[in-house]
Amino acid sequence: MKVLVIGSGGREHALIWKIKQSPKVTKIFCAPGNAGIQELATNVDIPVEDIKALADFAVSEGIDLTVVGPEIPLVAGITDEFKARGLNVFGPDKACSEFEGSKAFTKKFLYKYEIPTAKYKEYTNLSQAISEIDTFGYPVVIKADGLAAGKGVIIAEEKETAVKTLKDMMEKEVFGESGKRIVIEEFLEGIEASILCFVDGNKIIPMESAQDYKRAFDQDKGPNTGGMGTYSPNRLFDSELNKITKDEILQPIMEGFISEGLDYRGVLFVGLMIKNNVPKVLEFNVRFGDPETESVLLRLESDIVEIFQKVIAGNLEESDLKWKEEKAVCVVLASGGYPDKYEKNKEITGLADVKNAVVFHCGTKCLDGKVVTNGGRVLAVTAIGNTIEEAADIAYENAGKIYFEGMQYRKDISK
16 A cells, blocks of 8 residues: 655654554655655655645545644644545544644633643733733743644743743744734643553544653753653553543543544644643644654554554554553754754764664755755654663664764753
């Protein structure tokens, strides 16, 4: 069968790496892809936003299955367009994708179905938001309501920063339309965790857990990023916490979907904050997380194409997911200055020296026969080992073999 993967990052590289292992697959295309992906698939120069062109390509090439990586086309309704043309597509439809398209939409759902989450209020009026900001206490979490490339969440430690953030989002529109409505939340203390789940319209089945590191620098310092690394499984997720999460979060989510008439089919990413073994929902994403995917998929033994097909058909079972005992660690190598201003087109060296690890390309391209940087997060060096410590040692040893000007990465992933 022919498979089309939409996207150009480390998540898509990891998906293609796993899809290629399926004996069902004869050909993989990726739109638009990157320098690493082109070693496994045929890159197609169509942007992820051009839904009509992507559907036209899928029809003309006789694509049997399309897997949508990023949130932008999902929120724009790519699944609806593909289904209308009789194409098999893995990813939630436009109505379900609103869980990522609007943070306020998600918070209302969580409150309605009594799913544990932070207290919040939404605002469209700047002066009202400023006048009420103190009521949340400090630090305080300020979120742009819409899509903001993973950067629309600001944790303000004191009022001055909070007011500046509100003005930047609502007045200066640093996130464009996404910041015209904002959500202010109480700050939750604890340890962050990520649960990726397959949802087949009837059931919600969690994958193995992971922990993501959002802050740019060691000891969780610096600005929020799209993610500087992950490890899997999350050390917190013992059998007790797994049961609490399933009973108090995942099952009510699925019941809410059914009650709302939402035919959710795809991946639901549930971001959690955990304190004293009590999980609360931070956010939903409607697709595979990045860089969680890079570590979690290294541990998946099952044929991922069969899983996709069963999700689409609505008959996935928990027994369909088989996992390796080994642990995984992913270290993201980022451009100097990320997540703020950074330069592109820096030559990357040392990739051929990597041993016993997988390097997923997040933001790369080929230029004059060389692999160069083409984004803020550039590479995800991922390894498995018998323990988390062993996997981390292998990942960091290989990260040290790679170089590009300005390269930065956290030294404490999984530590």
